[in-house]
Amino acid sequence: GLAGLIALAERAFRARARAGLEGPAVMGVFCPRLVIPHDFAKRFDAAERELVLAHERAHMRRGDPRGNLIITACQVLGWLNPFVHLGAAIARLDQEIACDADVVALTPKARKRYAETLMKAHACTAASPLACAFGRHPLVARVRVLAGPGPVAAEGLTVTIAALTAVTILAVWTLTPRGLDVPPFRVPGGEARVFVDGVTPPPLSRHVEALAQ
Template structure:
């Protein structure tokens, strides 16, 4: 179970890493040709490919064949062998869980510090849906993920007046309409689950930049005459190092994202047809990526036919039992059980046998059952007429003390 989980986690991170690299290479060319919204939508391919990599693989089922008993006396209850998880997979699982909890605690601490720094929130005059913080460096932004709200700094009315105020609030309203706060919440969850993957953190930062640029483009599309004022408003905003993990910030922290946003404002507007073509291209790229991940998933193992009604041409008898009975168990007059599973060869002999479980105790009933498997021989067809070659049979064997 632990190995299966770690394998799925590895596949998901490989799919995420490959998709993030592809998006990082494509985002700027796509933005130039098809607009910021198409570049922002490209990031949907990353979680899609990760989910496709986790699609379950059908596991074969094992049906038990009738028990082969050598004596009429009852034996002790079969106890499944203790399953011990390998030390390395268990250690890796503990390390991953500890890292995920540490990442979650760190991001939660950053969010709590930001909220505490914002101070008490009060409705903005004339805008009851907008909340004003106590300090001047808190916002404008959309704060939260489950119940996002627009938060502005204490000096918002003095810093942003007239149409500039309308543009800033329109920008934050686009975040709310598009569900960007919820998307950022999913990004934070991925950063916690994939804390060891540097490409996930790099992609999260680039996604935030594309998110802001897509909002800028949406505002400019509705206010085409205010392109210059919008750029001046961005430049007049104080950059702050304090950011909330669960928040859409105006502007994104750092001068480089601001430069990218200003560059976009100088770009010519695209026609609606070009924008639609960009979204279609994004859907095609995401589908192709998901298909490639699906093709790379491990193929299900070919299931052997499970034989439930074997027609035995030869089975062990009492003499065979006495010959292979564990000597120490015979001396202690101890009985037991063992269950083996084997593949049926073309000749009807059993091969590739292994012990599924055996009775608890010091006696090697499993090894004795494997020795007895050499005596079994099956007819070419089962009692219900099915071919046996290549099939799989599971045989519970009851060991009673030989007389």
């Protein structure tokens, strides 16, 4: 069912992209290509367009569309595990932050303009499970990274990692079996009786129990 929903979402995204209603984004797993909306030149000025294209080229260079395919496959296979979907969201956000860092490293003086471009493009692109959209992922987190990590952000990240680690350890400990149920000792044919000189000895299992004691 989840695979079907993802396929329908990707199909709708591609249909809107062909109509010029999606983007900026990179789509295509094996042959990535850039998707831009029909009003790309009107929505962004020349400097902003160059920043957007640099961001999308970073996605292509890093092979993020193939990474998204792997992430989506993990979500389908582990559809019942909430940590799989949480990890997928964090991985996609990490992709965007890494590409943001590449753009800022190339044009360090354009940090403010780049943040403004993110704000302008935010929520203009529909969700796609495989595409790398410029303005789709959490805006506040990305702008905070562009602004530079502060002590509060560093402490919050440490607390978050510690909390996730504790939850993971608790989940593993809960699912770990506490012991094995050993089946009772039994000798095949132990209840058979042997007749010697007309005397019926006690069942063989009693002798085994006596030896065990």
